[in-house]
Amino acid sequence: MRYFRVTRGSDQRLVASDGETAYDLTSASGGPATVEELLASADEARQGLDESAEAYLDDAEECEFDDDDVVLPVEPPEVWASGVTYQISEEARQEESDKPDVYIDVYESERPEIFFKATPSRTVGPDEAVGIRADSTWDTPEPELGVVLFDGEMVGFTIGNDMSSRSIEGENPLYLPQAKVYDRCCSLGPCVVSLSEVDDPHDLEMTMQIHRDGEVAYEGTTNTSEMVRTCEELTSYLTRHNVVPRLTVLLTGTALVPEGDFTLREGDEIEIDIEGIGTLTNPVTTV
Template sequence: MKLVRYGQVGEERPGLIDADGTLRDLSDQVSDIDGSTLAPATLQRLAALDPSDLPRVPGTPRFGPCVGKVGKLVCIGLNYSDHAAESGLEVPSEPIVFLKATSAITGPNDEVELPLGAEKVDWEVELAFVIGTRAKNVSKEDALSHVAGYMILNDVSERAWQAERQGQWTKGKSHDSFAPMGPWLVTADEIADPHDLNMQLDVDGVRRQTGSTRTLIFGIDHLVSYLSGFMTLEPGDVVTTGTPPGVGLGLRPQVFLKEGQVMRLEIDGLGVQQQKCVRRAAS
């Protein structure tokens, strides 16, 4: 299934995309696409529905983040061997983990705000997954059974804030709008192999990132097992798995986002998202 949340900011309703690409409303079935909906029994119930019996949503409403009420947004750094190479850094011996504020989460096609004083805002196309059942100290062999589905996430980053100022990466990753998510959550049963997905990102029509999850250093099963030893992963928690090469920081000369530029992201089977970069006056 392709599960979505559609409507104005803060008023999103649950829906699904049927085989013909039509948006269908799920409001009579579930209250939201969130941790309470992602349990295996609920997903099985939704999968058994005949989409043609669900109300068709007219027009082209805004898509919100495809998962609501995210408890934790956990990020993995330097998780592609070719991205580590372009960064001039050694392949890590274990996952690099940081958190991104959930207030950064926005819809897949919402505008990305360039923060006041920011000069090095960068793009990162990433495969993300959402937890469907509670995971604590799980084995690698059992790890994928805790994953409800997959999505695209743009891990937008302000590189100077991330690396040139004291403290953690989190402050360079967490500005409002720095985590566009979606367009939809694709349930795990529809992704034959999450470790064999092509991914790409364009800026103003120029290809910047071309990669594949085949070059992941730590796979999704490893990440679920590893993270669950440090923190309990709850239903609705999102983990984003790192980015392939081609980020602005790694280009020579370096290139960063400017007002008016448009990013377009795509991953096999997970759809397309697109954001325009804007600046807003201080409030």
């Protein structure tokens, strides 16, 4: 199942789609209004996410919605991210930095790079603007598979955009928090896909296009099979000796980095597609 949060006038509803029919779970008696509520219900009943949703389907109204109705699917108190999980990411970090050895060490080490990415106030949903810092001169999106965690366990997947200031991080790796954490620095969506819907999260095609002035300014394709870490491994390191909120999203790194000195501009549009999940689209603004 895919789970969307959809606006209906002033209301927001939780909609489950099996690819053929969409069901307004919120319309069912006692139906959940958010993915987090559905996950809590599943946990209480010791069920999987889809199994819990199926309990509401007979009582839920069938519905239709379009892309304009879809909003941020989850609002995790914390979004975390992983770095240097693909070879091209390691190469890009070396390119931007005067201290490339630290990225080589992370790529080859047992311990991955895990860093704090965003709070709800810094996270946007589909078709909302992502930000580039006004004090940065080199900015790129980072399309990533997002792992949705509940009580520290993997329960689903989404798409994430880990917006980054390469000029700030390139000055000094210790500036990473400023390069990564700022207004509108993260987008998630368009939905949450349950674990059972994805046969293998390490074999998904991922594409990104950046549109500028009506033309494609960048286009790239990769596959999550190119990751040198697994989702389980990254989750394990995130939750070691670290109590994360009950609902958390972990971004798993990128392999799509625009070449050379390409930088985002205000008015660009970023389109990220991951096989089996959907397409996340965001315009770009300066913050």
